[in-house]
Amino acid sequence: MDHRNPTPAFTRDVARVLATASVAFVVTQLDVTIVNIALPTIGSQLHASVSVLQWIVDAYTLAFAVLMLSAGVLGDRFGARRLFAAGLALFAAASLACGLAPNAAALVAARALQGVSAAAMIPNSLALLNRACAHDPRLRARAVGLWTASGSISIAAGPVLGGLLIAAWGWRGIFLVNVPLCLAGLAAAFVPRRSRKDEAAQAHRQIAIDLPGQCLAIVALTAFTGGVIEMRPLGAGHPLVVGALALAVVAALAFVAVEAKSRAPMVPLSLLRDKTFSAAVVFGVCVNMAYYGMVFVLSLYLQRVHHDTPLQAGLAFLPLTGGFLLSNVASGWVVSRYGPRRPMIIGAVIAALGYGLLHGTQADTPVGAMLVPFLLIPAGMGLAVPAMTTAVLASVEHKRAGTASAVLNTARQAGGAVGVAAFGALANAGPSSAVVSGLQVSAAIAAALLIAGMGLATRVHPSSHRREAADGGAAR
16 A cells, blocks of 8 residues: 555544444543542541551552553453453443442452453554454554543543542442443444454364462562552552562563463563564653652642642643644644654653653642643653554564553553652652642653653654554555
């Protein structure tokens, strides 16, 4: 196919897969932001301590992060559609359990179950999207942009929607709203008949499971993510934190050794040696460290320094989070024409400029003065992130799409956890002046991370996207 030809429109089957994948992304991202607004109400009604409230958030994050890699590999082995549909159904059941939880312990357990089901959905939703658009990489770029935009909408709507639901139905409403969304996704979860046959044949051919690799990956990721989560409340030198991080290093080294010798490795090391794949994954780590760390610090700044209510803080974030919508959609158009490298580089530069402007924030800086960086950050990241995802999917065979997506999203989740812990430690101690100075240092670090991301983006193959498009056209 000539690269200059217009990108084909979505077929009914592709649109159905995109809608289903987007529903999954919406509910999983919504539960990242919406719960924070409800924590004070949950704490008072369920008589939960601050540490228990933290685990209401972290139980979801931990299960989500550590099981994504295994879920992606299992999707490649047994069929992405099966794993995705099971995850969507389980998320509905777990959300119902959260909404009906009689006490804090039951809520924490149900939140962990939500994390398990979210881990099953996200990498396999991207694998389904990749397979549905396999005939045209430019169509895939547009689909990934729209998929990412759906998550951005939910992140932007989370704080505001949470406030409205709590006012109308109480805190339980923020979980019960997921049930009809998941049911709607299940109604469209069955992809075209040809994909079902291909998936069944793939599952029949690939039944080997790398159990040692699975177990070591779970141990390494659990220890690492748990250590990072507890670093803020316990301190970096606490024996539990040091022990968890040491266990993570040992398990990770053992994982590499096992994968090098395995006949059916869950993560082929050749995947990690691919220059485009590895650069895009580390790019994603830098992006998430900067963004989630800064959002955490900015939340402290708005509520402790400006003394905003949670709803006011959520409304202040609307330009920052809502700005992703337009840039995500634009990214699909740009990537479909120029490939992933150029938007990754340009997006990283724009976002770095936005973070750099926040370095000058003072205690008396009005929220209106933060509008420019709050628009530059999503403009840059919204341009770069779909391009990064497209680069990862384009760098692997279709049968490894679930694994590749899981590696990317697991790395990004871990990067976000590190960003929150590190930036939070800079700003979460002492008076409001400490929050301001922590915000300034965090902004400088975030800008540096995006500049590093720009350097990584130069390693992404500039013509892989076009070459794949040409090969696809020739094959047809």
